[in-house]
Amino acid sequence: QQQVKQSPQSLIVQKGGISIINCAYENTAFDYFPWYQQFPGKGPALLIAIRPDVSEKKEGRFTISFNKSAKQFSLHIMDSQPGDSATYFCANNLFFGTGTRLTVIP
Amino acid sequence: DAGVTQSPTHLIKTRGQHVTLRCSPISGHKSVSWYQQVLGQGPQFIFQYYEKEERGRGNFPDRFSARQFPNYSSELNVNALLLGDSALYLCASSSVAGVGRYNEQFFGPGTRLTVL
Numbered sequence: 001q002q003q004v005k006q007s008p009q010s011l012i013v014q015k016g017g018i019s020i021i022n023c024a025y026e027n028t029a030f031d032y033f034p035w036y037q038q039f040p041g042k043g044p045a046l047l048i049a050i051r052p053d054v055s056e057k058k059e060g061r062f063t064i065s066f067n068k069s070a071k072q073f074s075l076h077i078m079d080s081q082p083g084d085s086a087t088y089f090c091a092n093n094l095f096f097g098t099g100t101r102l103t104v105i106p
Numbered sequence: 107d108a109g110v111t112q113s114p115t116h117l118i119k120t121r122g123q124h125v126t127l128r129c130s131p132i133s134g135h136k137s138v139s140w141y142q143q144v145l146g147q148g149p150q151f152i153f154q155y156y157e158k159e160e161r162g163r164g165n166f167p168d169r170f171s172a173r174q175f176p177n178y179s180s181e182l183n184v185n186a187l188l189l190g191d192s193a194l195y196l197c198a199s200s201s202v203a204g205v206g207r208y209n210e211q212f213f214g215p216g217t218r219l220t221v222l
Binding site: 046098 | 139215
């Protein structure tokens with residue numbers, strides 16, 4: 001059922017640095033590409049989402065870059081903070097990637 | 107307003123048993139989706155219900171079934187439990203069926219199922 005491939009599995013970034021997580025999708029029929037943030041013991045929460053007719057979307061420190069021809073999209077977290085330490089999931093509609101555990105070191 | 111609620115929080119069962127998990131969506135939301143999240147993996151889509159009808163099904167065996175009630179709450183049933191069914195089961199609600207740019211999913215905290 002894997003329709004979304006996500007990398008890296010884990011990521012360690014210094015405070016103030018840029019965190020980059022990449023995803024590749026297979027199914028071009030779906031038109032919704034969200035990113036979720038999940039803290040331990042909690043359900044995923046929507047962080048930011050993009051539609052395929054837009055190449056980039058920015059909300060605060062979070063930016064999605066979308067490459068429709070390559071069927072790839074990525075999340076950039078600028079000025080990463082310790083509070084950003086969590087697991088991040090990309091998704092294509094109802095189908096999730098395998099997750100990236102981000103650790104931001106103070 | 108309360109978010110998505112799920113019960114129970116934790117559950118321990120033995121192989122071969124049956125389990126029922128419950129979900130109450132956000133008030134006004136008519137769609138409920140169920141996901142299975144194995145430790146260290148992303149959520150895997152199981153079912154989506156809207157207005158009491160099944161609108162989508164993931165790649166899960168027939169041991170998994172669900173239903174939605176007139177008040178839009180939902181149950182997920184799993185029969186003949188296997189060790190591999192141990193996971194966090196997540197429920198998500200949304201205002202309409204499907205997931206798109208105008209239809210955000212809101213997740214509950216999940217039910218942690220352990221099968222011994």
